[in-house]
Amino acid sequence: MHYHMLIANTYSSDFIRRFVGDSLAESIKSASDLAKSGNYSDAIETYLSIIDIDSANANAWYCLGVLYTQTNSLEKAIEAFEKSDKLLPNHPPTVANLAYLFADSDPSTASEYAKSAIISISDDEKLTSLANYEEKTDQKKIFVEAREIEYIDNTDQDFSEHPPPESSDSFEEARIMTKTGDHTGAVSIWKGLLEESPDSPEVWRGLGDALRSAGYDERANQCFKRADNLDSEPLPAPPVVEENDFDPAEALLMAVEDIQAVEKLPQGDLDDAVGWYNMGINLLGEGKNDEALSSFEKAIGGCPQSEIDLKVKAQNGRGNALYNSGRFSESVVAYHTAIAMDPHSVTGRTLFNMGSSYAAVEMFDDAIKCFTQALERGLQKEESELCEKQISRCRLLSREQVKRQSRINSQGQ
Structure with a gap:
């Protein structure tokens, strides 16, 4: 496993100071020094004391996950990484480590985490293998049970007897x-x-x-x-x-x-389309994302051409279902489709969701644009506060991304 490699480039000292303040930054540096010296037990205690002060410290939870893994406390490691992931969703090293940890006990869950990780860590054969696991099994499951409208790519089937057209x-x-x-x-x-x-x-x-x-x-x-x-x-x-x-x-x-x-036909279809849309909303609330996706697409397909408002809502529902399924790039397309249908009806919530999708694939500058525009579109107070927090986080991550890319470029010269 790649825990040493992943922790090394996770959070820079500048990021930590900006994100958690000088005093905690010093404590984190102390814990990091203990970990590097091999004093894992004291390092763990130091990180736990940091979490007592700041339970929302994603970096401390992440480092705890690494240390628990190195000391073979795998259940605690999973718990720590999961908490880090909740605080900073889809951080590539975090979801990669979760994929590794679940690989033997829960391959399906491991596959979900691996799919998120390989967006940024594309050259890891282990992650690619884990990500492909669910694609192979879900291909039949979704087709037979969930009736997902969009058919999954048939790359694993043998078409040598019947080659497809080149188009x-x-x-x-x-x-x-x-x-x-x-x-x-x-x-x-x-x-x-x-x-x-x-x-x-x-x-x-x-x-x-x-x-x-x-x-x-x-x-x-x-x-x-x-x-x-x-x-x-x-x-x-x-x-x-x-x-x-x-x-x-x-x-x-x-x-x-x-x-x-x-x-x-202007009549008859609308009731059916509304029914499919409402079913999609209910399924989405139950966490049945694949079936919700199918319902939203049926709503779009059966909706009269003149009912733009319902189509926009159904496209936004598609975007939410795709986002919840970890299909972030596709969710961005769905949100863009909704906006293109009626640019004047776009809501702050739609822009916030699209920003979250951009952030998940580390397109932080685009995410910032979406979040900034969302603030101008009538969000509730709590939503606005969360949006501002996401803007700050994406700005930090964008700067880190630029620095990381600069280091890579300088090493390659």
């Missing part, structure tokens, strides 16, 4: 259309790809995703069955004919027509 840009364009509610455009793209590669499981699944997002679950399931059959076939097989004489080309044409008809 990866078209894949991404179609998926973006689905996310933004342009189901007609998405289905049209998948139709063109299917004509080029009728035996590609990935294209069939993409079409299934587009149909499901538009509310056509039965036809979507037929596409998924076709993809599964192609995956299991050693040789190209004749066209699959279901009991209801399902024809792929006909289904595509019908889907385009049906989606166009649905999008033209």
Whole structure:
């Protein structure tokens, strides 16, 4: 494990002085000196005394986690790192160490922490392996149980028998259309790809995703069955004919027509869309982020074109669900989509959430801009105080980031 390496560049002395004051900075330096000399027990006691004075000291909790790990007190180490993570969320060394500690006892939890860590620590093979663990298992779990609309990338499947088309840009364009509610455009793209590669499981699944997002679950399931059959076939097989004489080309044409008809109907859809949105809010409150994401996307897909306000709210809900799932870059896109739909309706809370997403991927300058604008958009008193605290924290972390990059550049010269 990389505990020595990770603790070395975690917090500089300048950061500590600015963040906790001179007296505590001296105590932290004393504790650090004890740790470096190998006097772990006294170092632990010193850090504990610091926490007695300042229980919100993320650095002290972090260093305690390292020391507890080195003394094989793993449960205490996990507790310390978790407290540090709550105080300074998604700090790369903290979540990396949590990933290492959970690797054997709880691989799923380890994977979540590893996914956050590899955003910044991308060259660590152990972290990459841990991050991939849940992606492999969740691919089936989400598809079967949670019914997540956006299909997870199929990099672990063997498509050697049925190579997908080379139009990866078209894949991404179609998926973006689905996310933004342009189901007609998405289905049209998948139709063109299917004509080029009728035996590609990935294209069939993409079409299934587009149909499901538009509310056509039965036809979507037929596409998924076709993809599964192609995956299991050693040789190209004749066209699959279901009991209801399902024809792929006909289904595509019908889907385009049906989606166009649905999008033209001003009544009926709104109630369904509101229902999906409310369900998404409830699921989000229960911590069921994947299912909440699915509900918000269904709300967006079924919402009449004129109901911009509901679409904006659903996109913000998507952003929150993605953020809670650790998919920070995607959450930024969702918040931007909401703002682009109606720039005048953007709230302080939306900007605060987007700032939090930027901070999570260490884009601190962008985070500061979002937090600063959020203060001008009617936050509550407690929210404003938290926003100002986040601005101060991001400024400190931004300066540390610049210094760290300067050191790296100077070492490389």
